Amino acid sequence: MKKVHNFSAGPAILPAEVLKEASQAVIEFNNSGMSLLEMSHRGKDFINVMEEARALVKELMGLGNDYQVLFLGGGASMQFAMVPSNLLIAGKSAAYVNTGVWASKAIKEAKLVGDVNVIASSEDKKFSYIPKGYTIPADSSYLHITSNNTIYGTQMHSFPDSPIPVVCDMSSDIFSRRVDFSKFGLIYAGAQKNMGAAGATMVIVKESLLGKTGRKMFSMLDYQVHIKGESMFNTPPVFPIYISLLTMKWLKKNGGLTWIEKVNNEKAELFFNELDRNSLFTGTCAKEDRSKMNPTFLLTKPELEESFNKMWKEAGIDGIKGHRDVGGYRASMYNALTLDSVKTLVDVMKEFEKKYADAKVTA
Amino acid sequence: MKKVHNFSAGPAILPAEVLKEASQAVIEFNNSGMSLLEMSHRGKDFINVMEEARALVKELMGLGNDYQVLFLGGGASMQFAMVPSNLLIAGKSAAYVNTGVWASKAIKEAKLVGDVNVIASSEDKKFSYIPKGYTIPADSSYLHITSNNTIYGTQMHSFPDSPIPVVCDMSSDIFSRRVDFSKFGLIYAGAQKNMGAAGATMVIVKESLLGKTGRKMFSMLDYQVHIKGESMFNTPPVFPIYISLLTMKWLKKNGGLTWIEKVNNEKAELFFNELDRNSLFTGTCAKEDRSKMNPTFLLTKPELEESFNKMWKEAGIDGIKGHRDVGGYRASMYNALTLDSVKTLVDVMKEFEKKYADAKVTA
Numbered sequence: 001m002k003k004v005h006n007f008s009a010g011p012a013i014l015p016a017e018v019l020k021e022a023s024q025a026v027i028e029f030n031n032s033g034m035s036l037l038e039m040s041h042r043g044k045d046f047i048n049v050m051e052e053a054r055a056l057v058k059e060l061m062g063l064g065n066d067y068q069v070l071f072l073g074g075g076a077s078m079q080f081a082m083v084p085s086n087l088l089i090a091g092k093s094a095a096y097v098n099t100g101v102w103a104s105k106a107i108k109e110a111k112l113v114g115d116v117n118v119i120a121s122s123e124d125k126k127f128s129y130i131p132k133g134y135t136i137p138a139d140s141s142y143l144h145i146t147s148n149n150t151i152y153g154t155q156m157h158s159f160p161d162s163p164i165p166v167v168c169d170m171s172s173d174i175f176s177r178r179v180d181f182s183k184f185g186l187i188y189a190g191a192q193k194n195m196g197a198a199g200a201t202m203v204i205v206k207e208s209l210l211g212k213t214g215r216k217m218f219s220m221l222d223y224q225v226h227i228k229g230e231s232m233f234n235t236p237p238v239f240p241i242y243i244s245l246l247t248m249k250w251l252k253k254n255g256g257l258t259w260i261e262k263v264n265n266e267k268a269e270l271f272f273n274e275l276d277r278n279s280l281f282t283g284t285c286a287k288e289d290r291s292k293m294n295p296t297f298l299l300t301k302p303e304l305e306e307s308f309n310k311m312w313k314e315a316g317i318d319g320i321k322g323h324r325d326v327g328g329y330r331a332s333m334y335n336a337l338t339l340d341s342v343k344t345l346v347d348v349m350k351e352f353e354k355k356y357a358d359a360k361v362t363a
Numbered sequence: 364m365k366k367v368h369n370f371s372a373g374p375a376i377l378p379a380e381v382l383k384e385a386s387q388a389v390i391e392f393n394n395s396g397m398s399l400l401e402m403s404h405r406g407k408d409f410i411n412v413m414e415e416a417r418a419l420v421k422e423l424m425g426l427g428n429d430y431q432v433l434f435l436g437g438g439a440s441m442q443f444a445m446v447p448s449n450l451l452i453a454g455k456s457a458a459y460v461n462t463g464v465w466a467s468k469a470i471k472e473a474k475l476v477g478d479v480n481v482i483a484s485s486e487d488k489k490f491s492y493i494p495k496g497y498t499i500p501a502d503s504s505y506l507h508i509t510s511n512n513t514i515y516g517t518q519m520h521s522f523p524d525s526p527i528p529v530v531c532d533m534s535s536d537i538f539s540r541r542v543d544f545s546k547f548g549l550i551y552a553g554a555q556k557n558m559g560a561a562g563a564t565m566v567i568v569k570e571s572l573l574g575k576t577g578r579k580m581f582s583m584l585d586y587q588v589h590i591k592g593e594s595m596f597n598t599p600p601v602f603p604i605y606i607s608l609l610t611m612k613w614l615k616k617n618g619g620l621t622w623i624e625k626v627n628n629e630k631a632e633l634f635f636n637e638l639d640r641n642s643l644f645t646g647t648c649a650k651e652d653r654s655k656m657n658p659t660f661l662l663t664k665p666e667l668e669e670s671f672n673k674m675w676k677e678a679g680i681d682g683i684k685g686h687r688d689v690g691g692y693r694a695s696m697y698n699a700l701t702l703d704s705v706k707t708l709v710d711v712m713k714e715f716e717k718k719y720a721d722a723k724v725t726a
Contacts, residue, residue: 008403011601019398023389026382033367033679035382037560037606040371073436073562074583077597083582109581134700192598197400199436199562199600216420218444218472233441235555237562238374239602243400316396319403323722 005341008319009150010172011192012066014338018246025242028292036242041235049238050231053245057204059249060256061181068227070203071244073237076171076190078221079201083167084113085217086210086224088141093117095140095164100127100149101325102169102239110144113215119143126165126326127152129286132240138163141210142185148173150193151323153296154331156288159183165209173293174202176335177261185209191240193293194335196247199240251335259334262263267333267342268292274346284326298328304356317341317350367533368704372513372657373535375504375557376699381609388605399605405596412601413594416608416725420565423611423619424544433566433586439534439553441584442564446530446549447476447586448580449573451504457482458503458527463512464491465532471689473507474600476578482506489689490515492649501526505548505572511536513556514686516659516693517652522546534658537565538614539698542625548572548702554603556656559610562603614698623698630696630705631655637709643667643716646649647689661691667719678711680704 006013016182029036030045039046054069067250072078083106088094093115099122117140120131127149136143143162146169148155155173159166165185174189181187181342186205193197203223210224219225226233251260272290275281275297285297299305312320322328331345371377389417393408402409417432435441446469451457452632456478459470462485480503483494490512499506509532511518518536522529528548531602537552544550549568555561566586573587582588582596589596614623635653638644638660647659662668675683685691695707 001391002394006397008401010399011402011404011598013401014398019389019400022400023386026386026389028364030366033365034369034681035377037374037382037385038369038371038376039374041561073438073600075436075597075599076442078437078583081583105582109583112579112581189609190598197602198404198598199603206380216475218475219468220441220444220472234438235374235553235561236438237436237600237603238555239560240562240600272647318397358502 003316005315005344006319006335007317007331007333007341007345009330009332010334011198012332013336014197014243014247015250015336018155018243018250021246022243037239039238041232041238049242049245050236052230053241055059056245056248056252057202061204063181063204066206066208067204068207070205070223071236071241072201072203072226072231072233073199074201076102076169076188076201077105079169079188079203080109081112082221082223083144083188084110085215085221086213087165087167087186089213090112090114090215092139092141093137095119095135095137095143097121097122097131097132097143097145099146099154100152102149102171103144103146106144106146106169108127112290122154127154128284129363130154130156130289136160136162136164139165142167145169148291150332151290151292151325152285153283153294153326154285155291155293157289165206173291174258175248175257176268176293178257181354191244194247197240199237200244202244222343243300245319261337264292264333264335267337267339268295270339270342270346271331271333273296274349275278278349278353279357281349284328293360294332295332296322296326296328296330301356307356308352311352312345315344317345317348320345366679368678368680368707370680370694370704370708372686372693372695373697375695375697376695377560377606377610378699379614381392381606384609385606389606391500400602401676404595404599404601404639412605412608415613416604417594417678419608419611419615420567423615424567426567426594427649429569429571430567431570431590431606433568433589434599434607435564435566435589436566438601439465439551439564440468442532442551442566442638444475445474445506445584446551447473447587448578448584449576450528450530451477452576453477453578454580455502455504456500457505457507458482458500459507460484461486462493462509462517465512465517465534466507466509469507469509469532471720477685490517491520491647493652499523499525499527503527505530506680508532511654511656513558513657513695514688515648516646516654516657516689517648518656519543520652526570526621530651535566536654538611538620538623539627539656541620548616554607559607559609560603562600563607565607571715626702627655627696627698630700630702633702633705634658634696637712641712641716644712648693656697657695659685659689659693660692663676664719670719671715674715675708675711678707680708681709708716
């Protein structure tokens with residue numbers, strides 16, 4: 001199997017040992033004579049998986065019993081609808097911070113439920129920074145923020161002190177660093193970046209916030225229904241949840257969030273030092289808001305694009321083409337990406353500068 | 364690996380060759396150097412999976428371009444909400460046939476959208492038969508039926524001629540037999556019985572039925588949004604969809620619905636012949652409505668339960684404990700269950716009768 005440095009923005013790289021164990025479970029799980037895919041989700045084998053996964057989320061985040069953890073299908077996009085359905089109280093509004101495409105989608109869905117107040121936005125500069133210094137209206141139902149923006153390469157490096165419950169879409173930087181998670185009322189994350197494969201979405205919610213809207217809603221959209229069903233109101237996405245469990249176990253075994261934060265800081269420092277030093281590259285967003293998960297960057301000489309593409313492809317690098325809204329490049333450095341892969345990219349950038357910085361090359 | 368005869372009601376048995384190929388894809392897919400779980404869903408490898416899966420559904424069912432196929436997350440339970448959201452026209456009602464727990468849940472969700480008319484029900488006899496001879500109101504938006512009822516072991520062996528679009532929950536007998544699928548306006552099915560693993564739900568819809576309600580709804584609940592996104596409006600459940608593709612390819616390779624119908628008839632005949640002959644067992648529902656997917660049965664001498672349980676367990680049989688609502692046993696015989704497994708169960712039943720029919724045994 002050839003070596004690939006997988007910088008994909010998501011679904012994204014997973015630890016090799018997670019893949020190995022998952023591959024085995026597809027053939028046979030727990031010496032049962034059956035694949036994990038063939039087992040009843042009501043059998044003890046999968047109930048154990050679900051319970052361990054739910055408990056491990058709280059353990060890794062240091063959260064107590066006032067929080068409930070759910071693993072649902074439908075993707076984070078479904079949470080754009082579920083959050084206002086469950087939390088937006090009639091007669092009140094919901095406050096949203098708009099930091100890009102995903103926040104905009106969350107706002108769009110919330111408007112179907114009630115009054116939405118976009119209290120801050122970085123749309124004026126193509127979402128290239130994180131808005132700061134805004135006032136959070138104390139009479140809103142909740143504040144919704146997006147901690148990391150994959151497309152624009154921005155990330156919140158601190159979180160606002162809020163007089164109202166904070167809801168955070170952490171899809172693209174969940175489990176990447178230490179955070180005081182108890183500051184949040186609800187956190188959701190599609191699993192397919194830092195915590196597994198596509199098909200499962202994690203929701204952590206402070207239970208005391210629920211049941212206050214009096215709104216009738218579909219059972220599948222109702223957090224309280226899922227909590228009552230112990231995250232198995234209906235058949236859950238069994239295999240994606242198992243991948244999340246394995247990924248969390250890998251994280252815990254290696255030292256949890258303290259460890260991964262250190263690793264991610266090393267990777268980011270190595271990459272950003274080179275980005276800032278190298279004359280042929282430039283970042284796309286405000287330095288203080290740069291994402292450690294999804295650095296985005298451009299060539300200073302766009303005519304060299306083909307030459308650069310050739311070089312990184314030859315080095316076994318994959319998935320660094322930028323999103324069409326921003327162009328250029330995006331080197332996603334999720335938890336499972338090794339420092340070695342970042343070194344490989346940095347070496348290519350250095351080599352590229354050496355070869356082309358002074359040359360009058362056209363593509 | 365020990366041999367298990369897996370009669371689970373779902374998630375359920377899958378073909379061994381599907382599991383083998385899926386297991387490999389978890390390590391590396393298409394010689395890419397990457398796991399299928401690590402790949403962008405927007406890359407050509409997965410787009411090919413999605414397109415092949417969507418096309419194969421129509422090919423196996425003999426449906427034309429007036430139908431759209433979607434693979435969504437969220438489970439069939441989400442369809443209980445999506446169907447009325449997309450099809451129930453204001454001022455009209457929706458007609459439902461109540462054949463058990465799943466139909467009842469579909470009815471409950473539809474009532475949140477509009478007027479629901481339960482035009483037939485078998486609740487009077489604990490859902491042990493399929494209602495017939497009911498009149499379908501021509502002015503309703505649609506008729507909703509459930510083709511197979513896992514809990515009660517009943518199945519529709521013919522479908523009503525309807526003046527209005529028929530919506531069918533085929534979660535537990537999809538792809539098990541030839542049906543004139545063009546009689547349906549919408550068919551949905553959770554994948555985890557006959558077409559894969561938990562986490563993906565297939566929806567087939569006649570596109571001309573959509574866009575008529577004027578109802579505002581969440582993007583994730585809107586079939587037209589998913590159609591426009593070619594079943595990738597958001598990140599789809601990648602791996603469960605791949606399992607569905609492999610399962611459909613296995614079906615096609617072996618002869619499609621003509622072949623599997625023959626196999627399923629053989630299995631059902633073998634089992635029901637024994638059930639009707641054996642003095643120690645009795646079925647739980649009307650003979651003409653018995654499900655070929657989920658035969659349900661009871662001991663005529665309930666005091667022999669422990670002895671029977673011991674015998675089938677020793678024969679390597681798994682998953683035949685009945686649902687708590689019906690009690691007794693349920694031997695689910697989905698597509699991937701072999702005739703050999705049914706023979707094993709029938710042999711145990713024969714042996715059990717031989718040993719206990721005349722004995723005055725108490726457990």
